[in-house]
Amino acid sequence: MQVAADQTPVLIKIHPQDNVAIVANEGGLPAGTVLPDGLQLVDTVPQGHKVALQDLAEGDPVVRYNVVVGFAAKTLPRGSWINERVTTMPTARTLEDLPVGTRITPLPPLEGYTFEGYRNADGTVGTRNILAISTTVQCVQGVVEHAVARIRQELLPRYPNVDDVVGIEHTYGCGVAIDAPGAAIPIRTLHNIARNPNFGGTSMVVSLGCEKLQPERLLAPGAIPIRAGEGMGAEGEGVDTIVLQDEENVGFQSMIDLIMRTAERHLQKLNARRRETCPVSDLTVGVQCGGSDAFSGLTANPAVGFATDLLVRAGGTVMFSENTEVRDGIDQLTARAATPEVADALIREMAWYDDYLQRGMADRSANTSPGNKKGGLSNIVEKAMGSIVKSGSSPIHGVLSPGNRLTQKGLIFAATPASDFICGTLQLAAGMNLHIFTTGRGTPYGLAQVPVIKVATRDSLARRWHDLMDVNAGRIATGQASIEDVGWELFRLMLDVASGRQQTCAEKLKLHNALALFNPGPVT
Numbered sequence: 001m002q003v004a005a006d007q008t009p010v011l012i013k014i015h016p017q018d019n020v021a022i023v024a025n026e027g028g029l030p031a032g033t034v035l036p037d038g039l040q041l042v043d044t045v046p047q048g049h050k051v052a053l054q055d056l057a058e059g060d061p062v063v064r065y066n067v068v069v070g071f072a073a074k075t076l077p078r079g080s081w082i083n084e085r086v087t088t089m090p091t092a093r094t095l096e097d098l099p100v101g102t103r104i105t106p107l108p109p110l111e112g113y114t115f116e117g118y119r120n121a122d123g124t125v126g127t128r129n130i131l132a133i134s135t136t137v138q139c140v141q142g143v144v145e146h147a148v149a150r151i152r153q154e155l156l157p158r159y160p161n162v163d164d165v166v167g168i169e170h171t172y173g174c175g176v177a178i179d180a181p182g183a184a185i186p187i188r189t190l191h192n193i194a195r196n197p198n199f200g201g202t203s204m205v206v207s208l209g210c211e212k213l214q215p216e217r218l219l220a221p222g223a224i225p226i227r228a229g230e231g232m233g234a235e236g237e238g239v240d241t242i243v244l245q246d247e248e249n250v251g252f253q254s255m256i257d258l259i260m261r262t263a264e265r266h267l268q269k270l271n272a273r274r275r276e277t278c279p280v281s282d283l284t285v286g287v288q289c290g291g292s293d294a295f296s297g298l299t300a301n302p303a304v305g306f307a308t309d310l311l312v313r314a315g316g317t318v319m320f321s322e323n324t325e326v327r328d329g330i331d332q333l334t335a336r337a338a339t340p341e342v343a344d345a346l347i348r349e350m351a352w353y354d355d356y357l358q359r360g361m362a363d364r365s366a367n368t369s370p371g372n373k374k375g376g377l378s379n380i381v382e383k384a385m386g387s388i389v390k391s392g393s394s395p396i397h398g399v400l401s402p403g404n405r406l407t408q409k410g411l412i413f414a415a416t417p418a419s420d421f422i423c424g425t426l427q428l429a430a431g432m433n434l435h436i437f438t439t440g441r442g443t444p445y446g447l448a449q450v451p452v453i454k455v456a457t458r459d460s461l462a463r464r465w466h467d468l469m470d471v472n473a474g475r476i477a478t479g480q481a482s483i484e485d486v487g488w489e490l491f492r493l494m495l496d497v498a499s500g501r502q503q504t505c506a507e508k509l510k511l512h513n514a515l516a517l518f519n520p521g522p523v524t
Contacts, residue, residue, distance in 0.1 A: 293375025297386020
């Protein structure tokens with residue numbers, strides 16, 4: 001990677017075999033600009049966009065990351081602006097004859113790092129101490145929102161050791177084909193979100209009463225739903241269930257009072273919890289990118305990949321996801337599969353998603369957004385090469401289907417759509433207690449259920465959104481810091497945030513997005 005002073009025209013080339021490089025200068029470079037090596041720009045090229053380093057004939061490959069990310073759609077002389085309008089996208093490689101376990105590089109253990117967390121009865125550890133109120137159906141959302149606001153204002157001040165109360169609200173639960181095969185995904189997602197480590201093992205559900213997703217179906221196998229006020233049984237035996245259509249609820253205020261009385265019992269239990277020293281192996285971190293640009297694969301995502309390796313070396317668990325944003329690098333993933341079974345699972349999830357997109361008369365190319373292209377990413381192949389580096393270099397130890405909960409440690413591929421909100425929701429269901437989110441174009445993404453650390457890919461974004469970004473990885477492109485420097489900074493920040501010693505920008509601003517369920521089943 002080549003860098004220079006801010007006032008000098010700068011192109012960044014990732015791999016010696018690449019025949020394109022990206023413009024690093026803020027504001028881009030005008031046509032006629034002469035680079036230090038004598039290359040003269042034929043076109044005006046925006047920041048983050050690609051420049052041809054050699055003459056390209058029609059049909060010649062465009063190579064970035066030492067990967068063919070496109071083909072020239074016409075003759076393009078050296079110094080041309082390379083973008084989606086002058087290139088065509090490669091076809092997806094098949095899921096056959098993939099390398100398996102050929103790039104396994106065991107990393108040395110990393111010892112001596114801990115964080116302060118809330119240990120739960122099931123052995124999981126929370127980074128926050130939150131009361132969660134699950135819901136079975138969207139119909140009760142307005143009532144729960146009202147109750148949550150009252151709880152925050154009237155009850156939370158009495159329980160200083162509780163961080164927050166959140167409603168697990170969604171648009172599912174009725175008006176759907178509840179017995180269709182696809183329905184299993186949203187149902188188990190909601191079930192497992194309620195078991196997230198940050199909720200301390202408390203169980204509280206608000207139901208309407210007539211919905212298709214009855215409380216019994218939402219709850220864990222063997223759990224016994226009990227009406228609020230009947231008292232909790234032994235650990236794991238009962239769940240407080242409030243049914244708004246029950247005859248005892250006479251009017252709106254009666255519903256709110258019942259929710260608040262039930263919530264207070266749970267707040268008392270949560271308030272008695274205290275942080276304790278825990279090994280990094282108790283961290284479950286979800287990594288994700290959104291609003292990506294050409295710098296994502298140069299700065300933020302490689303730094304996250306370095307931090308991912310540190311976490312895995314320390315015994316922690318890291319989930320990377322986004323099916324369409326790894327599909328074009330599937331050979332890289334199977335090559336890092338710890339076992340043939342892991343490789344088979346990776347292929348199975350990619351095949352399922354290929355079929356899912358085909359049923360919707362779409363393919364992976366539908367992923368790339370106008371903002372991605374404006375930021376220099378010509379197509380999904382180029383985007384995927386920059387996205388996949390969040391996973392670092394550790395062996396992949398497992399694959400998780402959508403909505404399932406993690407049962408193993410190490411580096412895990414959690415198969416999810418690439419949608420920011422659906423991916424975050426599924427990682428939450430999988431059991432993440434800390435979230436890392438990189439962005440190049442900028443997005444005010446946040447979750448109420450777990451702290452979200454935001455990483456900016458560019459200096460300009462970090463400056464403009466100074467109170468929304470936690471880490472500026474743009475320093476890597478300007479030569480002010482290395483990937484390793486930012487990776488270590490991020491690793492240490494994760495421990496501080498997990499311990500409650502530091503709040504993220506999204507937490508300080510109470511900036512939270514709604515959860516979004518993945519429902520591949522039909523709506524009736």
